[in-house]
Amino acid sequence: MSSSKIPVIEIFGPTIQGEGMVIGRKTMFVRTAGCDFRCVWCDSAFTWDGSEKDNIRLLTPSEIFHELKQLGNQNFNHVTISGGNPALIGKPMMEFIELLHEHDIKVGLETQGSRWQDWFRSVDDLTISPKPPSSGMNTDFDVLDSIIENLAGKRISLKVVVFNDEDFDYARMVHKRYDAIDFYLSVGNKDPYESGDISSRLLMSLDWLWSKVMEDPEMNGVRALPQLHALVWANKRGV
Numbered sequence: 182m183s184s185s186k187i188p189v190i191e192i193f194g195p196t197i198q199g200e201g202m203v204i205g206r207k208t209m210f211v212r213t214a215g216c217d218f219r220c221v222w223c224d225s226a227f228t229w230d231g232s233e234k235d236n237i238r239l240l241t242p243s244e245i246f247h248e249l250k251q252l253g254n255q256n257f258n259h260v261t262i263s264g265g266n267p268a269l270i271g272k273p274m275m276e277f278i279e280l281l282h283e284h285d286i287k288v289g290l291e292t293q294g295s296r297w298q299d300w301f302r303s304v305d306d307l308t309i310s311p312k313p314p315s316s317g318m319n320t321d322f323d324v325l326d327s328i329i330e331n332l333a334g335k336r337i338s339l340k341v342v343v344f345n346d347e348d349f350d351y352a353r354m355v356h357k358r359y360d361a362i363d364f365y366l367s368v369g370n371k372d373p374y375e376s377g378d379i380s381s382r383l384l385m386s387l388d389w390l391w392s393k394v395m396e397d398p399e400m401n402g403v404r405a406l407p408q409l410h411a412l413v414w415a416n417k418r419g420v
């Protein structure tokens with residue numbers, strides 16, 4: 182029955198979580214297929230643009246767990262669920278998280294805050310990443326408000342990718358709206374398909390972003406980070 186399965190496009194790791202609240206931690210990744218957004222700069226567009234539809238597999242939670250164990254063996258205790266938008270998936274994701282927890286494995290989630298799922302409450306490291314104007318997407322703040330309300334009392338984080346001044350203003354507005362929530366800024370990668378070393382380009386963007394933060398009294402409590410994996414491994418796939 183396909184409703185008990187999860188559409189998976191890639192499983193990889195162990196790697197190092199390169200973004201946001203879990204930065205620097207060893208983790209495995211499970212990347213689901215399908216997204217309700219179409220961000221112009223999406224570095225994982227293959228999850229939704231049809232270019233890799235033949236690589237999408239419908240897997241049960243225990244099949245995914247088995248594959249994670251084959252890849253990582255004893256060498257991990259954290260799994261990050263990303264996509265695409267994993268929030269498009271309902272009950273099987275709850276079962277998957279329960280299975281990981283039964284094996285003392287912590288769970289991270291990357292999602293954009295456009296859809297709610299009850300299983301969000303079971304996620305250990307929950308990152309909500311609303312999309313700034315440069316993405317071409319609009320934020321439905323009624324939906325985002327209700328997601329944040331549903332998670333009241335739980336330690337979660339917000340992460341906004343910033344490419345330009347307008348994005349920075351958007352990030353400031355989001356931070357102000359949800360001022361009690363840990364807030365991360367993440368450097369936008371303008372060309373997620375460029376080959377070769379991109380570290381100097383990313384570091385120049387980080388320099389710009391840090392300058393913006395340093396001069397802005399409304400951003401005193403935020404953390405501004407690069408995509409650490411992209412600094413070290415450039416646009417390599419599956420890391």
Ligand SMILES: C[S@@+](CC[C@H](N)C(=O)[O-])C[C@H]1O[C@@H](n2cnc3c(N)ncnc32)[C@H](O)[C@@H]1O
Nearest residue numbers: 222223224225264265291292293310342369370
């Ligand atoms: C590929 S998305 C998948 C999860 C979910 N759809 C989301 O956007 O949060 C994972 C993270 O990568 C970020 N991201 C995507 N493309 C990027 C780019 N070109 N530069 C920097 N971050 C990017 C997203 O903003 C998100 O925080």
Ligand SMILES: Nc1nc2[nH]cc(C(=O)O)c2c(=O)[nH]1
Nearest residue numbers: 197198199200263291410420
């Ligand atoms: N190393 C590494 N860290 C990441 N943090 C968020 C990622 C994502 O694509 O969701 C990601 C990713 O793809 N790789």
Ligand code: SF4
Nearest residue numbers: 216218219220223265
């Ligand atoms: S929401 Fe995430 S996966 Fe979907 S298009 Fe935007 S960055 Fe890509």
Ligand SMILES: [Mg+2]
Nearest residue numbers: 224225263408
């Ligand atoms: Mg990524």
